[in-house]
Each structure stands twice: as C-alpha cells, then as structure tokens.
Amino acid sequence: MDTYFELGGNTFDTARHYRHSEKAIGEWMESRKNRDDVVIQTKGCHPVREMPNAPRVSPSAIADDISLSLEMLRTDHVELFALHRDDPTVPVGAIMEALHREVESGRVYAIGASNWELDRIMEANDYAIQHNLTTFNFDSPNLSLAKVNRPRWENCVSADARMIAWHELSSLPLLSWSSQAGGFFSGRFQPDNVVDEEMVEVYYSDANWERYRRAQILAKEKHVTPIQISLSYVLNQKFPTAAVIGPENVEELMSSVAATRIVLTEDEVEWLDLKRGERVQR
Template identity: 25%
Template sequence: MDYAHLGRSGLLVSKVGLGCMNFGDATGEQEAFTVMDRAVELGVNFFDTADVYGGPQRPDMEKGFGTSEEIIGRWLKKSGRRDDIVLATKAYQPMGLGPNDRRLSAYHLKRACEASLRRLQTDHIDLYQMHHVDRATPFEEIWQAMEQLIAEGKITYVGSSNFAGWDVATAQLKAEARHLLGLVSEQSLYNLTNRAIEQELIPALKHFGVGLIPWSPLAMGMLAGKREGEKTVRRAALGERFTAFADRLNAYEALCSELGHTPAEVAQAWLLHRPIVSTLIAGSRTVGQLEAAVEALNVRLDADALDELDRIWPGPGEAPQSYAW
C-alpha cells in the first residue's frame, strides 16, 4: 500500500480508501465485516462514511438511516481495530424530520457528531466532513462549533465535501482568522468523465494545501469496463449518458487493452497520478471490488498514456485562462 499526507496535514492515509456508503444497503453486515477485515490486511487505513449512509437517504424511511456507521461501530468493537484506521464521517443531510435535524448550524453539528460517535462506538472521529456547503450558516458559526468539538476531543481534523472553489477559500480564510488549521481535505466528484473541478476547485485546493478525495472514480460504473459476456457495467441503467459517451468509451477501452490493464484499473490509476489526490474513495461492495481498486496502485501511466487519456477525456482547463485571455 502507498500512503500520502491528507492535504497539508501530517496525517498519512492510504492512497486507496474504503468507501462505506453501501454498508447496510447493497452490502450486508457480515459481508461488510469481511470487506473491512480485508481492507486492513491490504493496508487500507482510510475508512469513509456519513451519518446518512446505509439506506434510502430520507429521514421518513423506517430503516437504513445511520446503518453504515452502526455496522462500522460493531466491526470496530469486534475487531479491536480502531487505532489501525483513520475514521472519517460526514454531517449535513437530514437525519430527522425536525427543522434543525440537518445542515451545518452549530446546534445540528454538535448533535450530529455525538450521534455519529454513539453509532460508531468510538470516542473520536479522525476526519469530520461537512457533506455539503450550507450557505445559510456563516462559517464563523461553523468554525465555532468545530473548534468546540476539537477542544472536547471528539474530532481531530475537519474536511469538506461538494464545495465550490470559492467555498473552500471562504471557509479557509475564516478559519485562519480564528487561528485554526481549517480544512485539510475536500471530497468531490472527480473522474475521467467529469473533470469540472479542474477549472476552479482544484486550483483553490492547491493554493490552500487542501487534499482532494475523489468520489465516484468509476463514474457510477461507466469506467468499470466489460464483464465477460455482458455489456459494460451499468450501461443499460446509464441510458442516454452512456450513449453520449459511447465513442469515447470505445476509444478508452481500446487504450486500456493496449496498456494491458482493465478500464477500472486505469480510471483509478489516472486519479492516483494526480498530485492533488490524497486518497480516492473505492466504494467497494465486495472484497473482489476492493482488491481490484488496490490493484490500481500497480498501474504506471507514462506521459504518452496520460496524453492519450487527456485526448479521449479532455478537461476544462484552469480558470481564468480556460475562458479568458
């Protein structure tokens, strides 16, 4: 396993992280235990979840809410592996029907963090992430809440998710005014088919020393390649989106064949070649999927391969040069 610093922090995380969103939904508890056991064996030390994961993300559903954290908590208690992992979770999504059971108010963050700690059966969260930007709550209030949680030993680092570049900049400047470390990571949608964050978000992350954690590295399975005797994974479900990318996908899969690696390996290896990426989220439902993600660490893409990937999947360029002289 390869490790990298989480942004500018001193914390080392595995370059491939385990995404636990499927636990309790697509992946049952016993299989989730097996996946987590194997992750530790492979050297994966970054486990990512959210308070809302584990089932339908609606507070009026009777089951599934908080299940991913509960499964991880029971595994931590059974395995005794708490000190072997960097545990990350998130808050923002609705966790109840009340008006304050969501978003990033100090009121909600305190209660959301304490509820996550109970479900995870631990006394601290290593990386506490804002699951989405909340422009109705000032960052002065958010950082006050985070500072209190840090002082109480309930969280160690703070990250963001699904922020725009100017959200990162605003958050970081407000944190610096309070003499806080601020954000160490940003978790965003990023893969070969969707490179929009290269325009403004990634430049902001580089400027402030915030590490990138890409989610959906395989573009909901679009980049997973072909299974023998089947169409490309999830192509039928992707419908018009696959049709729009059909020519690119054919060219991409032909390139992967020339390189001698599966499309899934190349897609994840491309992310691992980006210096801004601290760790990528492998949302593995099974041990096999986890092992395939880790295998991407062994893929080396030379300059020609990277240039060809840019030709097939061009990025937007960096602002403002991408749209102005």
C-alpha cells in the first residue's frame, strides 16, 4: 500500500466480505495519518460465507454493514459504497431509500451497484429520481478484454454489449472488477494448459485466444506487454471507467501503473475486441 500511495494511487477497493481487508486498510491509514488523502470504496450486503446463495440485501443489512465497515476502517465515512450483490425480490424503493439515508447522514458520499443487472440499475435510478433520492453514482460489474463463458463467481455480472451501450449514453462511471481477467493475458496461460480449471471454464474460448493474439501484436507495436494492453482496453472506453487491480507484488503494481499511461484509439479498442477485421492505420 505504501508503494501504491507513493506512486500517486489514492483509491482502495475493499468489502465487508473480504475478511480482514478493511481492518488492514484502517490500521494503515491510522498509522500513516493519511485518511484525508485516501478514497475508500467498500461494499456490503454480500451473502454470508456459510450461505452463499442466500441474498441479504435489505435496509437493515445496508445499515449494519456500513456500521461495521466504518468500525474496521477506523473512519466515520467512506467516499464510495456499493451493494456487493442484488436481491431481485427486494423492491428497489426500499433499497434506494436506505442508501439515501446513508448519504444524508454523511456516512457515505456516493453509492453504486456491483453485480446488478442493467434493468435493475435503471429501475432503481428511475425510482430515485421520481422520489428525489440519491441515484446510483457508479456501476461496478466485470469489464475486461477477455469475455467470460460463465460468471466467475456466483451471481456476478459482466458488462455485455447492452450495458456498455447504456454507459456510453448515460456516462455513468463503471468501476470494473477482474479488469485483467485473472491474469489471462499475462502469458501464464495457453490453450493446451488446462491445469487451472476455473480459468479454463471462465475464459478459455477461441474468441478470447484471438483477443490475446491481437493484444500481443499491439503490445509489440507499443513496446508494452499484453496484460498492460488488456488493462488499457478497460481504461480507454468511450465512457468514464476505473479498473480494480490486485497486484501480488511490486512488479505487477508497476506494470499496472504504467498501463494507465497507454492511449488506445477507438479503432484499436474495437480491433482488440474483435469488432474489426482489420485495424485502421493512421
């Protein structure tokens, strides 16, 4: 965290579900006395580990999770709070009313939806507008150059063409998790390497291997790496985006930081995503 902060990074993604992550961030901020310089996104209302398929999105769960998050983070507010999952059986009105109360209280500055289907996000924002409540300020699905064959985790949502088109029209910021597709573009995986069953099930497809091939070509031209190209794909969309990264060491962190400086043209983004057979050279 120190290295990331020294490099200019100031935003940390965490969640109630991430075991001791909030506690570690809170202790770090307290020891460095830098809370005013840090932006925190935490998430709540994830199912408990013992019952992963039992939704727990409710006004009481929202309030309880935020209270515990603030305690663990050793702060009185978070800049960003997202619902980690959805429960389509709960009316959006009750959810948006509860989130609005948290914004009004000052415990949360901005609210978002993680792993919500587009129709639910639109319904929730429509309700909020009609009732003069805070709308969702951001969306946080998976968005990556590699497209998933199935959800990587239960009840997770990846941005499809319709969701991307909506973001382009609405300009609602998208904060992507698994932005580098679990390291698919790192060089650790090949079509004949099927040791990692999850990666095979989620990402192995002819289309994704073609995306990887094109990322290699573009990386060579720009003197970077394929995984840096994959991250720059997320950051060079036609609407505001941010990418959640999970570096395991300083080298991976430095690679991701460098990727933020890569500029891709619209033609290059579409070519990487197999929307063009040939790139337009300029």
